[in-house]
Amino acid sequence: STRVTLTLEKISVVVRLKAAPVCVSGACVVLAGCAAVPEGQARHPQDPWEGYNRSMLAFNDTVDDAVFKPVATAYKTVTPQPMRTGVTNFFGNVGDLWSMVNYVLQGRGEQAYNHMVRFTTNTVFGLGGVLDIATEAQIARERQDFGLTLAHWGMKPGPYLVLPFFGPSTVRDTVALPVDWRGYVLDDIYPVSVRNSLAALRWTDKRANVLDASDTLDAVALDRYSLVRDFYLQRRDPRAQDENAGQVEDFDN
Secondary structure (H helix, E strand, C coil), X not given: CHHHHHHHHHXXXXXXXXXXXXXXHHHHHHHHCCXXXXXXXXXXXXXXXXXXXXXXXXXXXXXXXXXXXXXXXXXXXXXXXXXXXXXXXXXXXXXXXXXXXXXXXXXXXXXXXXXXXXXXXXXXXXXXXXXXXXXHCCCCCCCCCHHHHHHHCCXXXXXXXXECCCEEEEHHHHHHHHHHHHHCXXXXXXXXXXXXXXXXXXXXXXXXXXXXXXXXXXXXXXXXXXXXXXXXXXXXXXXXXXXXXXXXXXXXC
16 A cells, blocks of 8 residues: 555665774674564565574664653654754755765766755755755655665665665665765764764654554565665665666575
């Protein structure tokens, strides 16, 4: 249904926080007791590490339930909707700048120009991006990152991988993460206290925006792990970005 499709699109942005010191210790704990793949379930050709990935998803869910979800719920409760919309628009506008850069790297001039127009329009006329005037003017937003840029130039996604705190990924997208971090302009803001406050606000706002979606997914999915994995791989399929890119790989052959 349309509602489930929209829910899955929102789920793809749930709680992808930057690496923290506890990340490594959490990963070690999970590796010590990898979850078993459900009996009788066919192996996904792009998920050779499914046992580990299921355990990491369980770890992420535990952290989310204990920390991120309660914080996001409180934020949504005390912050008026117009203010939350402005926060979402502001960070979305900053993301448009990085999308523009990636379109340039892909050699896709029309899309790069559209996102330059989006960014300048919202920055100048939308109070620094708080108002999303470009969307009202029907200038579409199509998010890009360095992982999709690598895909555009033919790099295979590699195996599916669930990262601590970051959630669904692939080997290709994991390799691309440091470049995405470096390319996000707010990560270069000083003093560090301001940068960290903006990062905390950004991820809290992201989590608040998908609270209802994550609850719906939990209610409708018989196997939430498989549903999230399959949607993520489909959304990141290079063929969706470039018809000349590769096929799904079987990493056990």
